Amino acid sequence: MKTLRTQVLIVGAGPAGLLLGQLLHRAGLDTVIVERQSDEHVLSRIRAGVLEQGTADLMDEAGVGQRMRAEGLVHDGFELAVGGVRHRIDLRALAGGRTVLVYGQTEVTRDLMSARSAAGLITLYEAADVRIDGFDTSTPRAHCIVRGEPMEITADFIAGCDGFHGVCRASVPAGAIQLYEKVYPFGWLGLLSDTPPVSEELIYSRHARGFSLCSMRSATRSRYYLQVPSTERVEDWSDDRFWDELRARLDPEAAGSLVTGPSLEKSVAPLRSFVAEPMRFGRLFLAGDAAHIVPPTGAKGLNLAASDVRYLSQALIEHYLEGSDAGLDHYSARCLARVWKAERFSWWLTSLMHNFDQEPAFQAKLQAAELDYVLASDAAQRALAENYVGLPL
């Protein structure tokens, strides 16, 4: 059996794990990352597209912000389309000059992977049967199999950055963890295409046929989503069917100017709200989707992963460089305070913009009243904008 020793063992090479590894490396700390998939597979997952300013700033602090600043698109606002009429939410004006950056999660991941390999740091891709134990002792460990060879990695700490279906949260005894979950009766069918975006800003549309979102990755690459029943199979959606359904849900101007083309990727994602408490178990710290999931409507998932990583990197750096465990002790409570606010916002925007056909008519009336209120009230729009650009850390 091959053995390795590191200060912080990171499970998962998604944005949370890679960003944590990079921030710790910049502070002189040693990390090993174990990742179940290959690097190409991680890069092929099309997910988030919107970075809060705090997330973009953290990429700068990690020394990997250069391409993001050159290629990312600053968005001053977005649109809500209701009943075929678009209403602009002016983020810059409503949220004290703050904006968001459109830069794909795949690009964030690519930039972090390049920095990690340029620094010669160890990432064990295609690690099979990852198991962790001993996190209630001073010598936590992981076992896995890499290219047929069994490995043992010992560490001072384990960072569980292995997403919703990962092994770290699942390794915690049931009595030590409390789970909160809400599953929505629908998912999002996403399509990526090399076509110019239908509009310069994102459009979130409420429509009797279901919610849709027009987003983008660049001036030549678009990302669109449709609300679909959670039982829907992507094989049942030809590109033509997708484009026809999207057009039917858009306002007349957007429908008229929509440019269609072959899909580069299509997938269905279920919508879920989920929080695990606490986020620390002895020497195991959960971060990102391993600890919490939000429905994508508020564009908060990746940004929450980044804010967890900010707190965790600071806490670990304090431990090693200043001999203080205060940050580690407060990690869970600090993260969860922010997580629950993002959970609330993501649930609220999801509830506002989607069709809930199975709900009683009373619910539909409340939703219509809330939409009316949001579209007419400066105060409501400020609250929306303040949450969308990201609450302060």
Ligand code: RFL
């Ligand atoms: P990830 O990205 O899931 O990475 C976890 C990594 O861990 C690996 N792994 C394991 N490794 C070793 N051993 C095991 N046993 C393992 N099990 C799993 C996995 O292979 C993977 O590489 O979690 P992380 O790093 O916490 O990052 C979270 C984000 O990916 C997620 O929150 C966002 O993508 C959510 N999200 C969005 N967030 C935003 O902030 N803005 C958005 O605009 C936005 N849009 C979205 C989204 C998520 C979506 N989907 C598909 C769920 C749009 C969609 C459609």
Ligand code: PHB
């Ligand atoms: C995306 O571009 O993938 C995206 C943008 C905004 C969201 C969710 C996803 O709210």
